[in-house]
Amino acid sequence: MTTRKVSCLLLAPLLLVCEQAALAEETEIELPSLSIEEEFQDPQAETLEGTEEQGYRVGSANAGVLGKLPLKDTPYSINATSAALIKNLQAQSVADALKYNPTVNSASGGDSVGGGGAFQIRGFVSENNESFIDGVRMYARAPMEDKERIEVLNGSASFLYGFANPAGLVNYTLKRPTAQRLATFTTGLYGGKQVYGHVDLGGPIDSQNRFGYRLNVVKVGKGETAVNEQHHGRYLLSGALDWNISPDTRLALDYSHFYADVEHGDDTFTVGNKVTSIPHAPDATKNYSPAYSISRDGYRRYGIEFDSRLNDIFTIRSKFNYTRILTYRRRAANNIITNDGDYTMSRSYRESIRFGRAGNIFLDANINTGPIAHVVTLGFSAEDGNTKNAYPYASKKISFPGINNLYHQDPYPDDVVGDTRGRANRNVEKLRMTSTTLADRITFNEQWSAIIGASHITIVDRNKSYSNYLKTGTFSRQPKNDKERTTPSFALTYKPLSNLSLYASYIESLQKGDTAPSTATNADEVMSPYMSRQVEAGIKSTWGEMDLNVAAFRIKKRNAYTDLVTNMFKMDGQEIHNGLEVVATGKVTRNLTMTGGFTLMKAYIDKATDHALKDKTPQGVPEKIARLYGEYALDQVPGLTLTGGLSYTGKIYVDSLNKLPIPSVFTGDIGARYKMDVFGKGITYRLNVSNLWGHDYWTTVGGTMSLGTPRNVALSATLDL
Numbered sequence: 001m002t003t004r005k006v007s008c009l010l011l012a013p014l015l016l017v018c019e020q021a022a023l024a025e026e027t028e029i030e031l032p033s034l035s036i037e038e039e040f041q042d043p044q045a046e047t048l049e050g051t052e053e054q055g056y057r058v059g060s061a062n063a064g065v066l067g068k069l070p071l072k073d074t075p076y077s078i079n080a081t082s083a084a085l086i087k088n089l090q091a092q093s094v095a096d097a098l099k100y101n102p103t104v105n106s107a108s109g110g111d112s113v114g115g116g117g118a119f120q121i122r123g124f125v126s127e128n129n130e131s132f133i134d135g136v137r138m139y140a141r142a143p144m145e146d147k148e149r150i151e152v153l154n155g156s157a158s159f160l161y162g163f164a165n166p167a168g169l170v171n172y173t174l175k176r177p178t179a180q181r182l183a184t185f186t187t188g189l190y191g192g193k194q195v196y197g198h199v200d201l202g203g204p205i206d207s208q209n210r211f212g213y214r215l216n217v218v219k220v221g222k223g224e225t226a227v228n229e230q231h232h233g234r235y236l237l238s239g240a241l242d243w244n245i246s247p248d249t250r251l252a253l254d255y256s257h258f259y260a261d262v263e264h265g266d267d268t269f270t271v272g273n274k275v276t277s278i279p280h281a282p283d284a285t286k287n288y289s290p291a292y293s294i295s296r297d298g299y300r301r302y303g304i305e306f307d308s309r310l311n312d313i314f315t316i317r318s319k320f321n322y323t324r325i326l327t328y329r330r331r332a333a334n335n336i337i338t339n340d341g342d343y344t345m346s347r348s349y350r351e352s353i354r355f356g357r358a359g360n361i362f363l364d365a366n367i368n369t370g371p372i373a374h375v376v377t378l379g380f381s382a383e384d385g386n387t388k389n390a391y392p393y394a395s396k397k398i399s400f401p402g403i404n405n406l407y408h409q410d411p412y413p414d415d416v417v418g419d420t421r422g423r424a425n426r427n428v429e430k431l432r433m434t435s436t437t438l439a440d441r442i443t444f445n446e447q448w449s450a451i452i453g454a455s456h457i458t459i460v461d462r463n464k465s466y467s468n469y470l471k472t473g474t475f476s477r478q479p480k481n482d483k484e485r486t487t488p489s490f491a492l493t494y495k496p497l498s499n500l501s502l503y504a505s506y507i508e509s510l511q512k513g514d515t516a517p518s519t520a521t522n523a524d525e526v527m528s529p530y531m532s533r534q535v536e537a538g539i540k541s542t543w544g545e546m547d548l549n550v551a552a553f554r555i556k557k558r559n560a561y562t563d564l565v566t567n568m569f570k571m572d573g574q575e576i577h578n579g580l581e582v583v584a585t586g587k588v589t590r591n592l593t594m595t596g597g598f599t600l601m602k603a604y605i606d607k608a609t610d611h612a613l614k615d616k617t618p619q620g621v622p623e624k625i626a627r628l629y630g631e632y633a634l635d636q637v638p639g640l641t642l643t644g645g646l647s648y649t650g651k652i653y654v655d656s657l658n659k660l661p662i663p664s665v666f667t668g669d670i671g672a673r674y675k676m677d678v679f680g681k682g683i684t685y686r687l688n689v690s691n692l693w694g695h696d697y698w699t700t701v702g703g704t705m706s707l708g709t710p711r712n713v714a715l716s717a718t719l720d721l
Contacts, residue, residue, distance in 0.1 A: 050082020064160030124167035158509030159489035162435025177212025188716025193223030320359030341406035516569030546586035562703035573608025596628035624650030
């Protein structure tokens with residue numbers, strides 16, 4: 001297809017919108033019928049794939065060692081964001097994609113350095129850029145364009161995934177080959193002047209559908225973002241190949257190469273010990289970083305998956321991936337020193353490479369003991385990571401002279417000459433984690449079922465510090481962070497009605513110790529592993545074409561925080577989080593789709609040796625979150641859908657003593673989507689305006705603040721080739 005013809009296809013609908021609107025009342029228009037009614041009536045709801053027509057409802061999700069399960073029969077809180085919703089939100093980061101998940105609070109600022117990979121789930125912060133791809137862990141920024149869905153498991157997940165942060169985890173499902181030919185091209189602006197193009201191809205390779213492929217190629221130009229003089233460029237090449245060896249056996253391969261370059265970005269602020277009140281957030285469209293602030297992220301990932309039903313009893317499942325992850329930071333950090341917004345600036349450098357190998361193998365056995373059915377799973381998961389940093393480098397910040405102000409900025413001084421850069425060849429961390437799990441899914445009858453099991457988890461963590469390397473030429477070995485523990489898990493589900501499930505569960509988790517943030521005096525120091533415990537009870541129900549899920553939880557873990565007086569990252573006492581989550585997704589009427597809900601928490605510190613911490617709200621924890629997103633399809637203009645959303649985040653304390661609060665934040669978004677056929681080709685136009693009122697606000701995590709996303713306008717056109 002020629003460039004001229006593609007351009008005509010993309011532009012022609014704009015000339016016809018007004019004409020169709022004028023004729024809508026005079027012309028009887030026959031809308032295409034939707035053959036999805038049976039899917040909503042399916043008691044298992046596994047055919048729900050999150051399409052627009054299905055109200056973005058998803059029927060099943062990955063549950064780690066238990067495999068793929070129907071969501072309403074899973075006794076854990078899991079919320080899924082489908083590819084259709086990701087595309088319609090025009091999400092270029094995971095923070096964008098999850099902005100209406102009421103159980104998640106993004107811990108990133110508006111510049112999305114690192115891809116917005118750190119989240120607060122149930123008030124706990126996930127490890128920065130720690131995520132899972134198809135159930136296997138990976139530490140890297142994740143692009144959205146090659147993801148079929150995002151599954152957020154709230155709370156402790158050690159039993160399901162072997163080792164996990166008590167916050168929970170984010171699991172990305174890659175786009176796989178399609179049974180029918182697929183070819184789409186999307187172009188547009190992610191915001192500002194960020195022009196991009198995205199090609200998504202897939203389908204069978206042979207006539208017997210034994211081989212299939214999927215290919216996603218993305219290029220985002222380095223145009224200016226919604227923040228002045230800030231540029232985000234990136235590209236993605238992602239491919240997948242499926243070989244259906246037999247009806248019961250499949251071999252799958254995937255490869256992805258991703259690179260992102262953020263220039264003149266990464267606005268981060270710490271708070272000095274003389275500040276008694278957080279200054280009001282300055283203009284978020286302005287840039288508070290020097291031009292030499294650069295952040296780069298990239299990786300190459302190789303994955304393989306093998307599934308086979310051996311016979312009527314046994315099934316084997318296995319996955320493995322290898323990643324090489326590059327991280328480069330030449331980042332500036334601003335330290336606010338007065339209530340009036342005066343701040344000083346410093347800059348640090350880092351380049352690191354992480355080599356990761358992770359995988360699992362599970363053997364399932366379907367066994368009946370009289371009227372009771374069992375699915376017994378024996379599984380083994382392991383990961384081995386080696387992180388290397390470039391040395392020598394200025395691990396301690398280089399402080400620049402002078403004082404600037406948030407509301408009256410002066411030019412930044414030139415960068416310091418002679419900043420050393422060695423190759424990333426010095427080992428700073430070697431991490432090995434293994435988990436052996438035995439699980440039994442028991443079905444007593446149509447109403448009662450249970451899951452019982454235990455995991456034996458081993459963590460071996462070796463760290464080296466080069467903080468004095470520039471002075472002494474030597475490194476020091478950190479204390480060994482080794483631990484092993486057997487952790488039990490229990491869950492019980494009762495279904496009084498086919499559309500209603502009640503459940504209760506208990507999970508213990510052993511997790512890798514928290515890592516001190518880069519802004520702390522003991523930056524990158526890894527704390528010792530620790531246990532967390534979670535009790536959860538919930539209700540999952542379906543009413544018409546709406547899914548409603550409610551979960552109450554109580555979680556205990558060690559308290560980690562940054563002392564704003566010493567700027568040291570410490571562990572003291574335990575955090576206790578009691579909370580309630582309510583999430584609803586689906587179609588309210590034929591024309592109205594809604595998703596959202598709220599989280600209410602009471603979080604506090606207990607058993608701290610520092611009595612000043614007792615009963616304080618943990619640092620950086622919002623106790624109130626509410627999100628709502630809606631779409632309304634206009635009958636008067638077939639193909640036109642109006643969209644919009646609201647987000648509320650309650651007060652958050654920057655400090656551990658609860659003296660420095662960030663006020664609550666309320667933002668709104670609007671948008672529209674228009675679909676039509678031109679020359680036999682389907683075209684979809686999208687427009688999204690986020691932070692409609694241009695509200696300036698702070699976000700925070702671990703004692704570090706960032707500015708929220710300013711008003712941003714994104715638009716795109718997708719052509720079905």
